[in-house]
Amino acid sequence: MIGAVCKAAGSLQYKTGTWRDNRPEVTDKCNGCGICETFCPDSCITIENKKCIIDYDYCKGCGICANECVRKAIVMREERK
Amino acid sequence: MVLAERENLLAAGHRACPGCGAAIALRQILRALGRDTIVVSATGCVETFTSPYGMSAWEVPWIHSLFENSASVASGVHAALEFLREKSSVVVISGDGGTFDIGMGAMSGMFERKQNITYICYDNEAYMNTGVQGSSATPYGSSTTTTPAGKASFGKIQPKKDMPAIALAHDVDYVATASIAYPQDLMKKVAKTKEIYGPKYIQVHTPCTIGWGFDSSKTVEVGKLAVETGLVPIYEVEKGKPMVVKKVKNKKPVEEYLRFQTRFRHLLKEEQKDIANQIQAICDKNIERFGI
Amino acid sequence: MKEIRIHGRGGQGSVVTAELFAIAAHQSGRYSQAFPYLGGGGERRGAPVQAFTRIDDKPIRIRSKIYEPDYVIVSDTTLIKLVDVTAGVKPGGMVIVNTEKDPMALGLPKELDIRTINATQIAVEKIGRPIMNTALMGAFAAFTGEFDIESIKAAISQKFSGAIVDKNVAAAVAAYEQVKSR
């Protein structure tokens, strides 16, 4: 499109999950409170059926979700293990 | 309220650093604003990481042109909407460089024109997009690439510019500070701007993992500490109403905040104790002045 | 083509006079062009200024300054000492000076056709203030025959509105008649 005008949400084609060193994993302790979703900078957490779901296509592995989870329901694991 | 809706208007796939405070702010701001919003951004981190051509993360109409003119562009957008008799919210999202420094004239003009525009500054306290150069929002004692600590320097020698006070001096209708660490408060304030006709200013404290030097998982924690030490006061001033300040029950010594970040690490040395004390004095003064 | 140069002082309305001449020429079916001395931003109230009008039967294309005017208007005699008001005036060209003095008493080159009118006095009588430009225009019309008084009146009516129209028309007519009755 001329003038570098472009459509909304085209970023979805760019998978930032490849940037990740550490991977958040959700354990059974999760009650879907949504704190992690609120603080996720990368719009890759959704809450479904009282559980948080992480979209690994986009998660950059910053670890905020694990750090902020009051129930310690998310644990970070090294990606290569 | 707004949290329950969980509407996400910042698409995944944007290119912010892992743990970006500004990205957290954006998501919360957009959630509070909703879809009927036109965003004008200044050049800066947010502009760059959200808008690669063809891969924009914005799900609301968004426009950028330059570093120093987002307030003026917003003025034009607002005038056009008035001409078209359309009512979408017009919101500026600009960093501290684009607000405190290069864009301050344009913002002052926008405030003075009394147009119905919300100006939100995401304040990461330096020019992060270009490599952590000092801005007038950079706090006292902070080491940046243009205010480096060294043998003859303890970092930035000037205190942070009091931008909300400058906004208030324009007699704008709503001025608030907020932090990404308190999302309910932030979203409530942003949502409130939709109810107030006139210029509004919100300054959001957004920790930066790269520029401040802390682990990417600690963004929210650092943001909380900034508030809990009194260094970053959180308040709102609605025209004609008394100031509302976020109180902190158990205040923490500023050293806890400084210790967390490489930009202040040099102040922990014995010979820089005076500077650290002066930062504590700034906190104490804030606590007293705002009744934190 | 006829070219007019007006010497006045900032705030006296020299540019308006030039403009009114251009309107009057248009009213009488001719082409015209009026312009101030280029720039003028450095000139403030009281400083000597110039304004120009060109009149022709065909469209006017030239936009240089006027170097050889057919007519010169001088809005007060103190300007004669400050500015070379007769510079470049065409042989036989006319210089009209706002003064109560005799033309020969002004010290201007004798070979020129010097005419005088006490426009300030007429303005004070008809307008109540010493704004002499419309009276000068009436006198100009009578001295030169370039305009009939009707086109001067029409120009004033087009440019101004309200009570000052009648007062200025009265000043122009009075000056016109005074010259005609000489």
Add this chain to the structure above:
Amino acid sequence: MSTISVIEGSMAVAQAVKACRPGVIAAYPISPQTHIVEFLSQFVADNEMDTKYVRVDAEFSAASAVYGSSATGVRSYTASSSQGLLLMSEVLYAMAGTRLPVVLTGVNRTVSAPITIQPDHQDTMALRDTGLIQLHVENSQEAYATHIQAFKLAEDHDILLPVMVCMDGWILTHSFEPVKLEDQEKVDEFLPPFVPKYRLDTKNPLTYGAYADDEVPEFRLMMHFAQERAKEKIEKIAREYEAKFGDYFGGLIDTYRCDDAEIVMVAMGSVIGTLKDAVDKLRKENIKVGVLKVRSYRPFPGEEILSAVKGAKMVAVLDKSLSVGQGGPLATDVKAALANKQAPPVLGCIAGMGGRDMSMVLIREIIEKSQKAITTGKIPDIEYIALKRQYLE
């Protein structure tokens, strides 16, 4: 019915802009542009225009505001001059790059230092590479017509570029002369409402001003292609205007007595009328001269100039500005257009900078220098006209 009245050049522009019904005007005062925006403010204040007038804090903000309003899909206008245009320049690059069809008046005035308010083309020359279409006018009537044409051109979906109508400050903006103002109805027929190709709209969220990496050359080239297309459109729109209103001032160029001319003087702006009078005078003395008016400076009409000057012995280009270290920008462009072609030599003349009056004496000097160059075959790089040597010391 159209009406003819004696009005200031600034008023002619204001009347044209009013007739074009812009939705947003943003401007900042700067002499000699000031009258234009004052008149427009008054029209808005008197409810003669349905327009939002944004009073801004600087020219930089004026350009930024119309950047925003145009992107929101509303016809937008601004005006500036000299330093003000330069203060706008960063935004103008962005505006052209984002393909926003703003129309602006560039009231030509030189650029400091030394500080002055005298007219020349130094200011708009500095904006030559912005991507803006630049049209120069010779009189108030052409200024009126060209603003109306400019909106049509800018908003054409094949073009979508800002158009700057350049007019000499003071010489045109502050002159009074008869100007024909057209019927609103006829202007509306000629210039339909603005239909944006894209716009900021919450029902269809688009991203404007995206960050590009690899795409830059193509976006810049697309601007160039649009300017290439504009060559045809400028001529076409000028002819449409003629068909509708009876006035034609040239398309990309206009020529006056060039057919058998030995010397063709090439120039832009308000000097053209004076040159035409000079040509008539010189022709009576049996000197075969003609005038070529460059109406469109960007896009630059190289081919049109070539075909108009082919038969001449010398092309004398008058530049009212100086690219320091190179010469006259217009002369440079004309030379480039004629290079590698069967074409007459070009004599670049710097004349009329800083408001130095373009008198008959001065034009005669240009002709004499051209004649000398023809006879001797020696063509200086630059001729300086009416130079006052006492200031050079």
